[in-house]
Amino acid sequence: MTGSLSRRIVVLCATICLFLAILAGLLLEGAAQTRSSLAWVTHSTQVMRTANQALLHLQQAESGERGFLLTRQPDFGETVQDEVAASRKAAADLVTLTSDNPAQSLRAKQIRLLIHQRATLLEEIAQQASNGDFTTALNAVASRRGRNLMQHVNARVGDLLAAERHLSTSRTAAVKRRLDFITWVVLIGVPLGIAAVTLLAALLVRRIRRPMEAMMTVMSQLAAGDRSARIQTAMESSEFERLAREYNAMADQLQAAVAHQEESQDRLHAANAELSRNTEILQERGEVIELLGGMAHRMQAARTDEELAAIIRVFAPRVLPDLPGALYTHNNSRNLLAPLACWGGLEVPASGFAPEQCWALRRGRSHHVAGPQSDVVCAHVDRQVDCYHCEPLLAGGEVIGVLYLAGEVEAETRFRLTVLAENIASALVNHRLQRGLREQTIRDPLTGLFNRRYMEEALPLEIARASRSRDPVSLVMCDVDHFKRFNDEFGHDAGDAVLQAAAAEMRKRFREGDVVCRFGGEEFTIIAPGTSATALSGRVDVVREAISQQVVQEGGRTLGSMTMSFGIATWEEGMERDGSTLIKAADAALYRAKREGRNRVVVDERSAAIIDGGGGAKAG
Incomplete structure (x- = not known):
């Protein structure tokens, strides 16, 4: 019965690990004991x-004492003090070091006591000599007490050193024995371990090599073309038996797959051709999308219809080559499709056409005519055209425009047309929104006139243009006389009706190039380029007269007539170019008109004429 190769490998690895652990334990234990013995040797x-x-130190203190008594020089006395202190410290350190050994500790304490006694005697003799009593000091030396103490010290130190040398010798011997033990462990254990591992590895390799050789032989036969070759040799382990079974099953599947190889190759060639076609289509569409992306960015940045038309004339022929065409946009106010741009040499009538004349707009989907009598022809198309395509541009169910192409749109071009139409429709909606937002920011919602913000932007531009061309530019400031009366008597709705009536009359009476603005409240301003204040005063007086003849109606009520006062000023060199000085001059003229009776026109000049309601002129 075959066993598990994995189990054998696990047993082998466990055996090696156990041997290494035992060997490491013996070496670590020997190393620890050796380290301890070496520490004790160092301690000794x-x-x-x-x-x-x-x-x-004690002997050097004695030498210093003798030198002091013989030479009587104080330096030797200081040496005695230093050496005595060092000797005492060393004796105290000796007691601390031998505290782990009772016998040696006892000897150290005796040595410390004897050193203390001898040191005390040395200090007394040195003190006597320092005091000048050398006779007493010499007698103390001659008493031989110090020599006897020194002999005892030498004897006790000798005993301690002999005992410590014995301990050091025994500890050194212990270190040597442990090192010998470690050496034998390494010399014997390592070769035995290597031999055991080699033997087990050889057995394991043998059990792996035989199945591998059998498998390699069968694989070589399969590689040579013998697809019937199978593994029949008995394997040495359960893992190799499983591998052999799986290999045989794989060979069976491979043999079945080869039988269908030609069919698979045919399908692969067909799929490859289809993939190549799709790749070309995707590449072409990617290029179109990139081109349309550039077109979209430019259309989003366009500010006028002319800029939008120029962009379409450049990019549409590149997106739809060899297809002349035109783009019509829907004019809501006139309910008319007007041409915005043409390309490819196509020319269309500038008058445009009504939405019901195009079948694409009627149906809300593409409409194309491929040839004579192939489909109904749109009314806006020339009857002589045999082939064309109309693509409606819609947004939220609302007609934005229509894309007219003079030719047939092939199937592969359909994607280009769809994306182009979507981009143009999006750009037209965005352009319309931008134009609407622009109108909202510069128009007064009540009167429909330009607001003060627009006036403050336009006036410096007109002044700069007048400064360059040397043409005059004038400003009219005006307001409704007694406007508060309408609000107080009839309410704010009546006041709004008065303002709307005045705005409508001024918008109708002033030139198309004049900029009529609501300045704020009941005040209005008119920027009149190319006109001096004197020339403008007559036209302003006509406006004043027309307004004074109006009868204002609101909600079925008659509000009565109204009048307005006007002040006119012309910009001159020396005034501020931002228009602030001109506004002040016109406002001052208006104030004079109010002060002098209202319902009149005042020109801010040195010889200004005041034109009142009766038409008479007075000096201003």
Whole structure:
């Protein structure tokens, strides 16, 4: 019965790990003991060095004492003090170092006591000599007490050093034994481990090599073209048996697949051809989308119909080559499709056509005529045209325009046409929205006149143009006389009706190039380019007269007549170019008109004429 190769590998790895763990444990334990023994050897060395230092300092203190008594120089007395202190410190350190060994600790304490006694005697003799009592000091030295103490110190130090040397020798021997043990463990354990691992690995390789050779042989036969080759050799493990079964199953499937290879290749060639065609189509569409993207960006940035038409004339022939065409846009106020742009040499009537004349707009979908009598022809198309295409441009069910193409749109061009129509429709809607928003920002919602913001933008431009061309530009400031009376008597709706009536009359009476604005409240301004104040005053007086003859109606009520006062000024060099000085001059003229009786025109000049309601002129 075959066993599991994975289990054998696990057993082998576990055996190797166990052997390595035992070997590592023995080595770590020997290393730890060796480290401990070496630490004790080092400790013994430190104990011996400290004992020698204590004895040496004490001997140097004795030498300093003798030098002091013989030479009577104070320097030797200072040496005695320093060496005695060092000897005492070394003795105290010796007691601390030997605290782990009772016998040695006892010897260290005896040494410390003897050193203390000898040091005290040395200090007393040195003090006597320092006081000048050298006789007493010499007698103390001659008493031999110090020599006896020194002999005891030498004896105790010798005993301690002998005992410590014995300990150091035994500890060094222990270190050597442990190192020998580690050496034998390495010399014996490692070769045994290597031999065991090699043996187990050889057995494992043998169990792997046989199945692998059998499998490689069958694979070589399969590679050579023998698709009937199968693995029949008994495997050495359950894993290889499973691999052999899977391989045989794979070979069976491969043999079945080869039988259908030619059919698969035919299908692959067909799919490849289809993929190539789709790739070309996608590439072409990508180029079209990129081109339309550039067109869309430019159309979004267009501010006027002329700019929009120029963009379409440039890009439409590139998107739809060899297809002349025209773009019609819907004029809501006239309910008419007017031509905006033509390309490809096509010319269409500028008059345009009504929406019901185009079958594409009627049906809300594309309408094309491929040849004579092939379909009904739109009324806006020349009867001699045999082939054309109309693409409606719609947004939210509302007619935006129509795209007319003089020719047949092929199937592969349909995508280009659809995307082009969507982009143009989107651009037209955006253009219409921008124009509407622009009108909202510059128009007064009540009167429909330009607002003050537009006036403040337009006046500096007209002044700059007049400064360059040396032509005059004048400004009229006017307001409704006694406007508060209409609001107080009839309400604010009546006041709005008065303002609307005055605005309608001024819009009708002034020239198309004049800019009529509502300045605020009941005040109005008119920018009149190319006209001086004197020349303008007659035309303004006609407006004043027409307004005074109106009878204002509101909600079925008769509000009565109204009058307006006017002030006129002409810009001159030296005035501010932003128009502020001109506005003040016209406003001052208006104020004079109010002050002098209202319902009149005042020209802000040195010899201005005041034209009142009766037509008489007075000096202003």
